[in-house]
Amino acid sequence: MSPARKRNLVIYIVGGVLMITLPLFAVWMGSIVSGSEGTVISDELQFFRNALLVASAVAAVLLLVLYWHFQQLLSEYLQEKRKVEEKLETYSARLTSYIESPEYVSIFSLDRDMCYTGFNSLHQKEMRLYFHAHAEEGAYIVDLLPQEVRERTVRNFKRALNGEHFSVTSLYNHRYYTQIFNPVYDDHDNVVGLTSNVFDVTDRIQAEQELENYKDQLEELVRQRTAQLEEQSEFFQKIIDNLPNLIFVRDAQSKYVLVNQAMADSFGLKIEEFIGRTIAETHQNAEDAEKFAAEDVEILANNKTVEEESLHKYPDGSEKWLFLSKRRMQIGAEKYLLGVHNDITNLKQTEFKLLEANHELQQTLNRLRATQMRLIESEKMASLGQLTAGLAHEINNPINYVAGNIGPIRRDLGELKEFLISLNNNHHEQSPAVETQNFELLFDELDSLLEGVNEGADRVKTLMNDLNTFSLPEGAKKVYCDVNDSLKSTINLVRHHLKDRIRLELDFGELPDILCNPQQLSQVFLNILNNAIQAITHEGVITVKTKRKDGHVVIELSDTGHGISKEHINKIFDPFFTTKEVGEGTGLGLSISYRIIEEHKGKIEVYSAPGKGARFRIFLPLGSDS
Incomplete structure (x- = not known):
């Protein structure tokens, strides 16, 4: 009940007592007055009695009102009491639930005499x-x-009863328990008892012990690993210190984080004097330091590699050629620059010697090329020598044909001259018809003779052109031409050797122009055709075919001669190899032919067997434009 309601209830009780007392007092006064016989009652007393009676009546009414109001207050009080009791029951149930809910916690409470008040x-x-x-x-x-x-337990209870909050962990029956002690206070802050919570912490203690053991093991492992890392670091440092290469590592601020002994020696510093210093602090040349720092930034940003040679001057005054390779090295999120200098002094010295030797070799090569040119030209001359007799016959025929026609032409021209003179002098005795007929016959004969002269001259011209094409200098440049034209020119040069015993079969395909040296190809064709002619001792056939196949121009030259033996077929392209008698050949024809085809990026193949002739196949690339 609230304090205001308590105060109102006291007022109501006091007022009720007064209201009951006043009527009783009025009645008592009336009995006194009416009991006094013969006594004259004064008007004041009579008025007082009547006032008391009226007051008593009013008090009775008020008393009824107070009684009704008291009943209302009592009803409210009882309702409030029931609510409080219900709340107490709820709180008690909750408290019991709180005490019972932690199934692993033992809870109890004691009074100051250490007697149970709950558990x-x-x-x-x-x-x-x-x-x-x-x-x-x-x-x-x-x-x-x-x-x-x-x-021990009583000592802990007394500590709690003295107002101390604490906890104790102890071992009992091979289990660990933690007990918490809390003093209980009354409304005046006096300790009236204690509460205690006991719970099994064996698993936690064991886990802590295992963790402690693991911690010790981990610390020992860390110590071992640290020692191993230090040993490995020292071992690694010794390894790089024993390398002749100059090795360094710089961070993103161009500070050295690692160098080997060779690198430190090259600057006349100690290793520890390098670590933590920048390029500007270690390099005396400011321009070099600025250049290297800029390279570091670019390498780390773009992951590029820089390689360069330089002549490094050592503190003792000696100089060495060094080859530097710098690249990015990333460890986790950190980027570093790894640099390695290789001593290439011996290589540079060797390079200088090689350059000198190469110069001498180039001069020798030039001399060899000049010699080779002379050999090729001599081979040409040898080939031309083989053609000389036949060419003389080929040239003499058309020249004799021309020379034989010159006399008749002169005679006819003389007759024509006399005829014209006679016409001019008007001394002609023959009839006009006869003179005209003789004139026409004379011109017909002259036309025939001149055609013979022209044919002979053309034959000589063609033969000389082919011979001139073949005999052009070796150094002629490559031009675009038709291989068929070179073949035809070469065949014209050897045709007189065929005579009546060798039949020539030609099958020229349609070919695109290719980039080549016509004179060199003509020499190849001439060498193979000459060998074919010489291989046919009696009658036979030489076949020449050309075609386009698989990006190549293919030239096939075959004969029905005596063929090439197995022991010779692998040697025919060797320089100076020949099966002919001494003085009949140089042995350079097919060797030179093989080199010429190689220079044209082509290849030459030969198929032969004794008694079955030989077949040469030449492949020349068309080139990108064909």
């Missing part, structure tokens, strides 16, 4: 299980504990 079911169960004791309210807990834990 949960787990505490009761554990007291029965571990101490064979029955916990109940009002029981003295010390009597329920084993003798070996009483003294």
